[in-house]
Amino acid sequence: MTSSSLPSTIAAPVEHTLEIKRSVFLTHLAPARTVEEADAVIASIRKLRWDARHHCTALIVGTHADRQRSSDDGEPAGTAGVPMLEVLRRREMTDVVAVVSRWFGGVLLGAGGLVRAYGNAVAGALDEAAIVHRALRTHVSMDVPHADAGRVLAFLHQWVGTHDAVLDSPAYGQAATLSLWVPQDQVDALNADLAAHTGGAIATEAGEIRVVDVPAR
Incomplete structure (x- = not known):
């Protein structure tokens, strides 16, 4: 397999x-x-x-x-x-x-x-x-100013639903840290879509790859 x-x-x-x-x-x-x-x-x-x-x-x-x-x-x-x-x-x-x-x-x-x-x-x-699928996903995170966090989070909620990705719960500190687990071949698409949505104001960082649960949609 x-x-x-x-x-x-x-x-x-x-x-x-x-x-x-x-x-x-x-x-x-x-x-x-x-x-x-x-x-x-x-x-x-x-x-x-x-x-x-x-x-x-x-x-x-x-x-x-x-x-x-x-x-x-x-x-x-x-x-x-x-x-x-x-x-x-x-x-x-x-x-x-x-x-x-x-x-x-x-x-x-x-x-x-x-x-x-x-x-x-x-x-x-x-x-x-209720079946839960599993797959290898790449961790992508970004720090977003609090003033923009709601708008970016709403965008990510919509994005994961059409790209077989999984969104983590946000973490709030000096900025809002938003993270998600993305198919490896969709990381570039996420960056491009995010840049278009935010005018290139938000930088992302790709991290570890691991097996995650992907709820059936």
Whole structure:
């Protein structure tokens, strides 16, 4: 996976319920930046939903989705955790944990039915989640006189919305320090647009490059 197509994550926990032949599959999908955070989520769901027969899990963490794990939790091998994990992989997700709690409805679903049920349970939760994309961005900052800060900030708010950039909160000292995270190939465009908007009165400084969250627009 290239730096321009890093895996995404979710903005907040989400839950989704699926019922098949009286079996209930309740998915809890949550952000988790480490395996330890994911394990804490799993433990809390096990405690909260103690009466479910199974708590099957799948997790992926790491900027490049480099740590992955799943568990069938008593379901036939390969019918729960793996299909759950495969959905997360197909959707190119990371820093996320999925827990599907199942209450058995008395009707056997068979191996194929379980694979479809657990996969669809996670897919349904992802469909309802707010997706946060990630990408490499360059930090660009500028010091703006307080008298001009509101006008320049309004311009930047509009600019980031059309250039896949992310605006930081302003910092106020002797001047207002405004900063944003910009695609590398858009830094020159930012400077040109800013110069046109301010008559060349504001100088920018490009800094570090790092992976940032870019909310879907």
